Amino acid sequence: MSTAGKVIKCKAAVLWEANKPFSIEEVEVAPPKEHEVRIKIMATGICRSDDHVITGALVMPFPIILGHEAAGVVESVGQGVTSFKPGDKVIPLFIPQCGECKSCLGTKGNLCSNTDLASGAGLMPDGTTRFTCKGKAIHHFLGTSTFTEYTVVHESALAKIDSAAPLEKVCLIGCGFSTGYGAALQTAKVEPGSTCAVFGLGGVGLSVIMGCKVAGASRIIAVDINSDKFAKAKELGATDCVNPKDFQKPIHEVLIEMTGQGVDYSFEVIGRTDTMTAALACCQYNYGVSVIVGVPPAAEKITFDPMLLFTGRSWKGSVFGGWRSKDSVPKLVADYMNKKFVLDPLITHTLTLTQINEGFDLLRTGKSIRTVLKF
Numbered sequence: 001m002s003t004a005g006k007v008i009k010c011k012a013a014v015l016w017e018a019n020k021p022f023s024i025e026e027v028e029v030a031p032p033k034e035h036e037v038r039i040k041i042m043a044t045g046i047c048r049s050d051d052h053v054i055t056g057a058l059v060m061p062f063p064i065i066l067g068h069e070a071a072g073v074v075e076s077v078g079q080g081v082t083s084f085k086p087g088d089k090v091i092p093l094f095i096p097q098c099g100e101c102k103s104c105l106g107t108k109g110n111l112c113s114n115t116d117l118a119s120g121a122g123l124m125p126d127g128t129t130r131f132t133c134k135g136k137a138i139h140h141f142l143g144t145s146t147f148t149e150y151t152v153v154h155e156s157a158l159a160k161i162d163s164a165a166p167l168e169k170v171c172l173i174g175c176g177f178s179t180g181y182g183a184a185l186q187t188a189k190v191e192p193g194s195t196c197a198v199f200g201l202g203g204v205g206l207s208v209i210m211g212c213k214v215a216g217a218s219r220i221i222a223v224d225i226n227s228d229k230f231a232k233a234k235e236l237g238a239t240d241c242v243n244p245k246d247f248q249k250p251i252h253e254v255l256i257e258m259t260g261q262g263v264d265y266s267f268e269v270i271g272r273t274d275t276m277t278a279a280l281a282c283c284q285y286n287y288g289v290s291v292i293v294g295v296p297p298a299a300e301k302i303t304f305d306p307m308l309l310f311t312g313r314s315w316k317g318s319v320f321g322g323w324r325s326k327d328s329v330p331k332l333v334a335d336y337m338n339k340k341f342v343l344d345p346l347i348t349h350t351l352t353l354t355q356i357n358e359g360f361d362l363l364r365t366g367k368s369i370r371t372v373l374k375f
């Protein structure tokens with residue numbers, strides 16, 4: 001029997017308050033309103049940003065259903081939705097592409113004004129929620145909320161993808177993979193023959209390495225304080241691996257010595273202020289470009305020698321790899337289907353929704369790169 005137009009009762013991982021485990025609860029998911037789509041989530045990755053909400057580093061209202069890196073199938077559509085139909089395979093977009101704001105209308109940026117990343121309201125664009133549990137309204141996360149069997153998103157925050165795509169793999173295109181890969185290809189625009197340094201070899205850093213390789217970089221130096229990360233970095237394209245703990249001198253000096261004048265492009269994919277400064281300092285003094293990909297810790301500030309910029313270096317940031325989400329996600333899925341890049345090496349664990357707390361333990365203890373929860 002069709003569920004369209006009816007409230008769906010299903011399982012979800014609810015976070016009732018900060019620094020607590022998720023509770024698996026029965027929630028009610030309201031039908032999609034005008035220009036909204038209800039999706040059956042088939043697979044979702046666990047990302048560091050979800051953990052940032054649990055610890056309070058990223059401030060969001062509670063109770064909340066987290067998760068923003070997923071793939072699923074359309075269950076039903078609200079009034080006025082013409083570009084999606086039940087059965088379509090889709091990826092929710094935590095940075096929407098509304099097509100109407102300055103970013104979306106221009107050609108320079110990808111950060112749609114309608115993302116909930118800045119305001120952190122935890123609501124649908126109309127200011128309400130589609131989730132309830134035990135009589136309480138439950139907040140949305142970044143307009144996506146994917147740690148649930150069913151969710152509702154605005155049509156501007158959804159991309160339709162190839163019907164043959166394996167959802168348990170391409171879910172990573174919803175955040176981690178695209179964030180890293182795009183930082184190299186879209187934000188830095190690495191050219192053939194370049195020298196690159198990548199600080200931090202989690203799933204996002206490894207995706208930066210894949211992007212540098214596809215761009216034709218001739219030298220890719222991987223930097224991490226955990227040498228266990230080096231084997232996979234090499235498998236994906238790193239030519240050199242450096243552990244700052246093996247040196248007395250600061251890591252930026254080590255990298256300048258290794259390369260002569262410093263690297264053409266550096267990427268900070270850890271989210272620490274000290275490594276952001278080191279990444280800036282290790283790039284070529286005149287035309288080097290350093291990209292901040294790691295989410296900066298809330299309320300921390302950086303003090304740095306402005307001479308680093310005066311000589312010509314550029315310091316940039318990158319959100320969702322600079323990709324305009326709705327346009328790019330279907331193309332990235334097509335590139336994956338055409339074997340332009342791999343996702344398997346990033347997926348170290350596969351669990352079910354009810355094992356979500358185990359998945360977060362694996363993230364916190366550094367044992368996983370990406371855990372995918374399959375429904």
Ligand code: COD
Nearest residue numbers: 048049200201202203204205224225226269270271294295
């Ligand atoms: N020097 C070198 N390496 C270090 C140091 C250090 N001082 N400290 C930690 N590391 C290494 C760790 O050993 C680890 O290997 C790596 O850095 C970090 O990896 P993870 O697994 O914690 O992180 P990832 O790859 O999942 O990346 C997450 C980011 C840290 C980049 C995080 O900020 C993020 O998810 N960014 C996505 C950006 C974004 O747009 N988010 C918004 C919605 S998701």
Ligand code: ZN
Nearest residue numbers: 047049175176
């Ligand atoms: Zn993420």
